[in-house]
Amino acid sequence: MPITSPFIIGILPRWHQQLLAEVVQKIVLAVQPEKIICYGLRSVHYQDWGCFLDEGTMKDSSRLKLDLLIIAPVTRGQLEQDISFAAEQQCKALADVHCITHKIHSVNENLSKGSPFFCTLYSKGLFVYDSEQTALESPVEMAVPTIERPIIQAIWTRWYGLAQHFYKSAVDSQDFERPDLTAFMLHQAMEHTCGALIRILTGYRPNTHNLSRLLMMVENFTDQLTKLFPKSTKEEEAIYAVLQHGYLDARYKDEYIVPTGVLEILIQRVQEAQTIAAILYQEKLSLYSLPKVG
Numbered sequence: 242m243p244i245t246s247p248f249i250i251g252i253l254p255r256w257h258q259q260l261l262a263e264v265v266q267k268i269v270l271a272v273q274p275e276k277i278i279c280y281g282l283r284s285v286h287y288q289d290w291g292c293f294l295d296e297g298t299m300k301d302s303s304r305l306k307l308d309l310l311i312i313a314p315v316t317r318g319q320l321e322q323d324i325s326f327a328a329e330q331q332c333k334a335l336a337d338v339h340c341i342t343h344k345i346h347s348v349n350e351n352l353s354k355g356s357p358f359f360c361t362l363y364s365k366g367l368f369v370y371d372s373e374q375t376a377l378e379s380p381v382e383m384a385v386p387t388i389e390r391p392i393i394q395a396i397w398t399r400w401y402g403l404a405q406h407f408y409k410s411a412v413d414s415q416d417f418e419r420p421d422l423t424a425f426m427l428h429q430a431m432e433h434t435c436g437a438l439i440r441i442l443t444g445y446r447p448n449t450h451n452l453s454r455l456l457m458m459v460e461n462f463t464d465q466l467t468k469l470f471p472k473s474t475k476e477e478e479a480i481y482a483v484l485q486h487g488y489l490d491a492r493y494k495d496e497y498i499v500p501t502g503v504l505e506i507l508i509q510r511v512q513e514a515q516t517i518a519a520i521l522y523q524e525k526l527s528l529y530s531l532p533k534v535g
Contacts, residue, residue: 253282257282257284257305260305260335260336261279261282261305261307261369262369263335264307264332264335264336264338265277265369265370267328267331267332267335268309268311268328268331268332268340268370269370270331271327271328271330271331272311272313272317272319272324272327272328273314273317273372274311274312274313274314274324274370274372275312275313275314275345275371275372275374275375276311276312276345276368276370276371276372276377277309277310277311277312277368277369277370278309278310278312278362278366278367278368278369279307279308279309279366279367279369280308280309280310280361280362280365280366280367280461281306281307281308281339281460281461282305282306282307282308282367283305283306283460283464284303284304284305284306285303285304285305285306304336304337305335305336305337306336306337306338306339306457306460307332307336307337307338307339308339308457308458308460308461309328309338309339309340309341309369310340310341310342310343310348310362310366311324311325311328311340311341311342311343312342312343312344312345312348312377313342313343313344313345314344314345314374314375315344315345315346317344321341321342321343321344322342322449324340324342325340325341325342328340328342337457339454339457339458341445345375345377348377349377349378352377352378352379352380353378353380353381355380355381355382355386356386356444357385357386357387357388357443357444358443358444358445360380360382360385360386361385361443361444363377363379363380364380364385365385388441388444390526390529393441393525393526394526396437396440396441397437397441397522400433400436400437400440401433401434401437401515401518401519401522403429403433404429404430404431404432404433404434404437404515404518405430405515407426407427407429407430407433408426408427408430408511408512408515410422410426411423411426411427411430411508411511412508414426415504415505415508420491420497420498420499420504421491421492421494421497422491423504423508424483424484424487424490424491424497424499424504424507425487425488425491425492427484427487427504427507427508427511428450428452428484428485428487428488428491429488430511430515431452431455431484431511431514432450432452432455432488434466434511434514434515434518435447435452435455435456435458435459435466436455437518437522438459438462438518438521438522439455439458439459441522441525442462442521442525443458443461443462445458450488451485452484452485453485456470462521463517463521465517466514466517466518469510469513469514470484470510479500479503480503480506480507483499483503483504483507484507484511
């Protein structure tokens with residue numbers, strides 16, 4: 242297993258290092274993992290001023306976001322998503338932690354097959370915990386593999402194509418005054434947009450319907466989608482909640498009511514998200530040399 246470079250640790254501010262260590266300690270005590278790899282770290286900085294703050298000065302605060310791969314032992318009986326949830330719950334007071342969990346044999350299988358996602362984490366990730374019980378397989382090719390252009394195009398055509406159809410169905414449902422169908426279709430449009438981006442830009446196939454988890458994974462390569470749903474006020478939180486819960490509430494609530502105007506806002510924002518996604522896709526394709534003709 243590669244040893245994390247002291248340089249990588251050195252570029253983190255001291256409070257980041259301390260907080261990361263606390264997070265890791267809590268997760269280890271909660272779920273007893275084989276290993277933990279940090280593959281994303283973002284600091285959200287806040288500045289507040291108000292007449293009633295101490296001495297009327299500007300107040301600075303920060304919130305850390307962490308993306309972690311938890312590698313669980315084969316003997317661990319819990320479902321992988323339950324391990325992730327337990328780990329995240331332990332850290333809520335410290336940071337916004339997003340975990341994905343895979344058993345050690347699954348990670349080793351992906352490494353031996355040259356999975357772009359797992360090979361990238363092996364080569365570039367920050368190894369923050371190792372129980373040293375089971376070793377990770379060394380990838381056959383130490384260079385991080387890339388996703389072939391035809392595969393990217395096929396993934397995009399399939400999953401982003403579905404996202405566009407879901408969006409069109411949402412607009413049609415809104416015209417027919419079916420808020421339940423509109424909310425559900427908007428959720429599906431965002432879910433498939435995020436899933437398509439994550440697959441072509443990281444090589445990882447998510448298996449969740451939770452938009453908040455998908456958007457956190459998207460933040461590994463862009464914050465443009467998250468900014469469309471700022472959740473900075475109670476009104477914004479309520480707007481996002483309609484989208485986030487559209488997968489279940491719109492289908493199973495006996496009486497489904499959405500405040501006036503919310504669905505129109507979400508229709509516009511989901512459309513903007515798909516426009517951003519299409520630009521990112523074209524930027525990804527531009528990295529590949531075009532095949533020679535003749």
